[in-house]
Amino acid sequence: MAIREEDILLIDAPPMNRLEAVYVPEIVRGIGVTMRHFFTSFGQGRTSRTIQYPEQRREHYDPVDGGQYKGNFRGVHRLNRDEAGRVKCVACMMCPTLCPANCIHIQAGESPWDDREKYPVKFEIDELRCIYCGMCEEACPVDAIELTTEYDVVGLSRQEMIFDKEKLLSVYDVTIDKKPM
Ligand code: SF4
Ligand code: SF4
Secondary structure: OOOOHHHOOOOOOOOOOHHHHOOHHHHHHHHHHHHHHHHHOOOOOOOOOOOOOOOOOOHHHOOEEOOEEOOOOOOOEEEOEOOOOOEOOOOOOHHHHHOOOOOEEEEEEEOOOOOOOEEEEEEEEEOOOOOOOOHHHHHOOOOOEEEOOOOOOOOOOOHHHEEOHHHHHHHHHHHOOOOOO
């Protein structure tokens, strides 16, 4: 559908003053940040940017802080379960339609339960193609798909990194305490 002329809003960038136009203050500020990081990186353990992974982990990725979820890192997906332990997904196809990386593949089938029409017979996410944008999570009308804060997921082949429904449900089982729905 063509966009009507009256629906187009043109926004001009605010004019820059002379100081901003030469970019010098911003360049100096940027160099300042770089130098601060350079010097503080010598203070091992306190402000160093380097950690000895996997013995050390970045704490701000770990969501549990006194039992409260506080992370905003987008890691590997999980498929949530409902109160009865069934997959919450209703196979509406919103997430594969929106996914910019085209890495979600669902085969919908008639639901064996009375409270929904469809469910995913197959549900696969290619974790290597995913760009972890979080669009699938935003699109889901029933909060069935979520990104967790898990980031150290490895596989020995590309095939292993295609997570199927059982694998995605198992991620839910091990992350529900760390990131409540
Ligand atoms: S996070 Fe983004 S790229 Fe990854 S599966 Fe979801 S929508 Fe697709
Ligand atoms: S948007 Fe949610 S309910 Fe719809 S197919 Fe994706 S996970 Fe299932």
